[in-house]
Amino acid sequence: MIKVNNLTKKFHNFVAVDNISFSVNDGEIFAFLGPNGAGKSTTIKMLTTLLSPTNGEVIINGHDPVREPDIVRRTFGIVFQDPSLDDELTAWENIELHGVLYDVPDKLRKERAEQLLKYVDLWDRKDSLVKEFSGGMKRRLEIARGLLHHPKIIFLDEPTLGLDPQTRNHMWTYLKELNKNESTTIFFTTHYMEEAERIAQRIAIIDHGKIIASGTSEELKSQTNTNSLEEAFLALTGKNIREESASSTDRMRTARHRWRR
Amino acid sequence: MKKIYFLWLRQIKRYLRSRSRIIGSLGQPLLFLLALGYGFGSVFQKAGEGNYLNFLAPGIIGMSIIFTAIFSGIEIIWDRQFGFLKEMMVAPMSRISIMIGRTLGGATVATAQGLIVLLISLLFGFHPYNWALIIAAVPIMFIVALLFTALGTMIASLLDDMQGFQLIMNFLVMPLFFLSGALFPLQGLPKALSIIAQLDPLSYGIDALRDLLIGISYYGLGLDILILSTVTLVFLFLGSYFFKKIQI
Ligand SMILES: Nc1ncnc2c1ncn2[C@@H]1O[C@H](COP(=O)(O)OP(=O)(O)O)[C@@H](O)[C@H]1O
Ligand SMILES: [Mg+2]
Numbered sequence: 001m002i003k004v005n006n007l008t009k010k011f012h013n014f015v016a017v018d019n020i021s022f023s024v025n026d027g028e029i030f031a032f033l034g035p036n037g038a039g040k041s042t043t044i045k046m047l048t049t050l051l052s053p054t055n056g057e058v059i060i061n062g063h064d065p066v067r068e069p070d071i072v073r074r075t076f077g078i079v080f081q082d083p084s085l086d087d088e089l090t091a092w093e094n095i096e097l098h099g100v101l102y103d104v105p106d107k108l109r110k111e112r113a114e115q116l117l118k119y120v121d122l123w124d125r126k127d128s129l130v131k132e133f134s135g136g137m138k139r140r141l142e143i144a145r146g147l148l149h150h151p152k153i154i155f156l157d158e159p160t161l162g163l164d165p166q167t168r169n170h171m172w173t174y175l176k177e178l179n180k181n182e183s184t185t186i187f188f189t190t191h192y193m194e195e196a197e198r199i200a201q202r203i204a205i206i207d208h209g210k211i212i213a214s215g216t217s218e219e220l221k222s223q224t225n226t227n228s229l230e231e232a233f234l235a236l237t238g239k240n241i242r243e244e245s246a247s248s249t250d251r252m253r254t255a256r257h258r259w260r261r
Numbered sequence: 262m263k264k265i266y267f268l269w270l271r272q273i274k275r276y277l278r279s280r281s282r283i284i285g286s287l288g289q290p291l292l293f294l295l296a297l298g299y300g301f302g303s304v305f306q307k308a309g310e311g312n313y314l315n316f317l318a319p320g321i322i323g324m325s326i327i328f329t330a331i332f333s334g335i336e337i338i339w340d341r342q343f344g345f346l347k348e349m350m351v352a353p354m355s356r357i358s359i360m361i362g363r364t365l366g367g368a369t370v371a372t373a374q375g376l377i378v379l380l381i382s383l384l385f386g387f388h389p390y391n392w393a394l395i396i397a398a399v400p401i402m403f404i405v406a407l408l409f410t411a412l413g414t415m416i417a418s419l420l421d422d423m424q425g426f427q428l429i430m431n432f433l434v435m436p437l438f439f440l441s442g443a444l445f446p447l448q449g450l451p452k453a454l455s456i457i458a459q460l461d462p463l464s465y466g467i468d469a470l471r472d473l474l475i476g477i478s479y480y481g482l483g484l485d486i487l488i489l490s491t492v493t494l495v496f497l498f499l500g501s502y503f504f505k506k507i508q509i
Binding site: 045048049050051052070073074076078080082083084085086087088089093096097098100101102103129 | 274279345349509
């Protein structure tokens, strides 16, 4: 379903993604596990037509995101790490617009929108402007919106960051059902070990733009002779996973500094 | 088609919800109408050019359109900053349709703003020479709006943050406005100024509005429409081209 060969992304002289190769099978749940700044989001952006690679090849469901972006865009849905809602629209309008852009038929759109908004506990706030929402509410809306259409592949970039445990559970339940019933391929990034271990069938560990190991969590543990994914990670990278510290704006700022120099 | 309509609708909703923006953007045209319209009235009359307020009103309508339109186009930078641009850019629709939906929305908003200014100038004593032709002026206003929304989109696709915004206001929008003949007649201008005005697309927009609203034209309505349509098409094309290249 996803094939990546020798993929590299450079921002000027800085190598954010360094010659990575991996593949994800049809109907698989695959996790990209790595610390902040490892290159997870940059990889997702290249897979989803938002960035063009400096080098290497990507094939999504048989098509190249660079040469055939419109076909590729039809095959996936994505929940971004950073906000991507329209603040001046209501929750309902955001969902509706998404449904229209993704060709979800009207009736189905309304049914699913209601179900999902109830799932993320925003049904009574559906007519409020998104700008009045708290960070957590926006995050929940973002997730609901991302699940509205049922694509072949769903990309989720740190989906559970800042979510309460209850919504987190709802989300994974919904996704697992989708994976089972429609054999949706799920590609997600996280820096939570336990999430990768519990949800994903296969994991790739990425650090400093390189994939340093991949396999099932059992394989990773036996490769490193450890008892938990946490220890395996430590053995592979020599360090504890860093918590997400910098916000994306901070990151943009540092990126820009690097640029100007 | 439905997707384009919803992107258009989004722009309209955003416009209607920002009352402060509507009112705020009326301040400047109002000031121009009052201060210049009444201030220069007697000088203009003495020079044998007739009623200045009448001459000025189409120029001020053009001004409010170009400002609103370029601003609408440039709003893409906000969409980028607030992240909504990503949502549009991964949607399964062609970049051209996204660009068209947005541009039509922005142009509709700018036309509405132009119409509001037209109403206000009527209150201040502007009188068109033929009321029926006001209807014909609306499509002209829309083409001008489309032209500059596309230009704004093009610029916004090339910038990645708000820092260039002031620069564009000062070195592009202001000159386009001041050199367009919005405030003065194009007849008898010094050679250099006249050439510059001929290169300024807004100049043809305002000339066309003057033709329809007060029956005075410098270039002639036919040429105005020809140039406006051509430039609009070119900008739409360039806008789509650069929009397509946006990386996030
Ligand atoms: N547009 C950009 N310009 C310059 N550097 C960038 C840009 N986007 C990301 N980076 C840098 O690339 C590295 C990887 O970032 P990212 O893929 O967002 O990491 P992750 O999602 O794993 O936290 C970081 O060091 C980040 O600062
Ligand atoms: Mg990230």
